[in-house]
Amino acid sequence: MSGISRRHIIAGAAGALALPGLARAQAQQQLAIATGTTGGVYYPLGGALANYLSRGIPGMSATVEVTGGSVANMQLLGANRVGIAITQVDAAVDALRGNDRFRGRPVPARTMAVLYTNRMQVVTVASTGIRSMQDLKGKRVSTGAPGSATEVMAFRLIEGAGLDRDKDFRARERLSPAESTNAIKDGKLDAYFFVSGVPTSAITDLGATPGVQLVMIDHDEYIPRIVEKYGPVYFAETIPAGTYPGQTTPNRQMSVGNIMAVREDMPADLVTKILDITWNNREDWARVHSAARDFTLEGQKSAAAGVPWHPAAEAFWKAKGATLG
Template sequence: MTGFTRRTALALGAALAAPRLAHAQATQLAIATGTTGGVYYPLGGALANILSRNIPGLSATVEVTGGSVANNQLLGAGRVGMIFTQVDASVDAVRGEDRFRGRPVKVRAIAVLYTNRMQVVTTAATGINTMADLKGKRVSTGAPGSATEVMAFRLIEGAGLDREKDFRARERLSPAESTNAIKDGKLDAYFFVSGVPTSAVTDLGASPGITLKLVDHAEFVPKIVAKHGPVYFPEVIPAGTYPGQTTDNHQMSVANILAVLDTMPDEQVKKILEVTWGKRAELAQVHAEGRNFTLDKQKTAAAGVPWHPAAEAFWKAQGAQLG
């Protein structure tokens, strides 16, 4: 014990304190996703894991939220550092319109991910075959703070319906809650915007005694675009995407992006993209939509909001034709 000098004690104390100091200095990155019944949440969990494992000193965590509108609000308030979001919600945030009136957010795109598809979900037993058939029915227009709610309201208006007067009841439920409500006979239809397939709709289609039906609505896209701009476009959910889905569903889509504030340091954005792009196969293993994170998707028009400068430089270096 005579060799245990004051210098040795100080060195030992510093060594023991080093892990605590390193932990204290770790960069925290909260990623806002969505409800647990959608696609943002599992992809966000995978992304947080990838970033935490591959960027020294970074600890990424996932936040369950109402969805895109809430995510842009949280980003603007500085409560999260990165978000999954639909383009339409971020366009409103940048412009300070709709839910962001008087409170614009300097949202910047760092990657275009995959397409989000509006799904108007019901069952054969309800007799709902068209958007007009929703009149007098019990519907859910999505969780509060979700882009589903914004897009549902725009579709309802485009279809010539009044969201305040034309429904017997209008709930604001998550997709999982909506599926359970249909199973329990408390709801006739619900709106949900997500990648496909999504677990809540799959669950409904696989339920015994239930025949899933998705309502066509692509015909209303031109009217909606005329009012809200070219962020929406028609697509098709192929028959067989969900259990019991026997016909193609002609619907309205919008792109998804990963976004940050304009103040995120260039080097951090570059590291996030290097790791995310390099490990994109891991995202595809978590959900099929991860396979749609591709170089050709990286278009300025699809991003909808300005690129973060470091992201724009990254994608150009990868050979993306941003347009």
């Protein structure tokens, strides 16, 4: 059930009778935040955000959901089981349009804030002999946890590289990044895909393992082909050498933006309160994880958001001086 606890399902059901993803019980508001796997970036950022909101809004009790990632998060938002979904832009656009995993079930999503860039990382170690996307053929790979945007983006990259996800691998697993790192250490996996901010703890762990030489596979050459089919939500970036232990060369890869999404019917005053608290805690947020350093006024762009702004969020950012474009 995408890592949702029974307690949170009950809270979400109650919220359907009150505010979107927001349960009211004994004068207390309970707000659930959909994050991701514990080895990624969404989870620590979501945990800190829940803390800020619980302290900053009287009567608020904010909690985090451990999930498979962006696709699951948008499904939870669509089902009114969470109030906030941290998500990649590609998954949010699919959800809004009712495409792919959301076919027949479009989500009335709106952007509250643009956060930071997520990097597609194709991870292996020197002992596998893998040096390119083509070298993955016949290997054992993981394309990410079920319900994750990693899985969606990995499938699109594999397709863009001219590989068949169902036929060209010796085995294709659906593991979290932490599980993937452990499987490579144990010799049970050759490579894995993971989309996140950098650095991410699972890859850092792999690179720091004694006797292991980390290898990051370049794949930026396939971006034009992917964008041609799926739209301009992806762009090329470089992960600098030394970002991870043992990473000796820059990694030329494909990136996508991240947003905080809410339902279009979230009350305007609540959106404003959440944004005000989040913005005021941005320096502490960046200490929780360096990816939050990219949560800036300059980053609040409509093109980066992909999904239309919630009206209260649009007003908030304009009042702060953002040029949304």
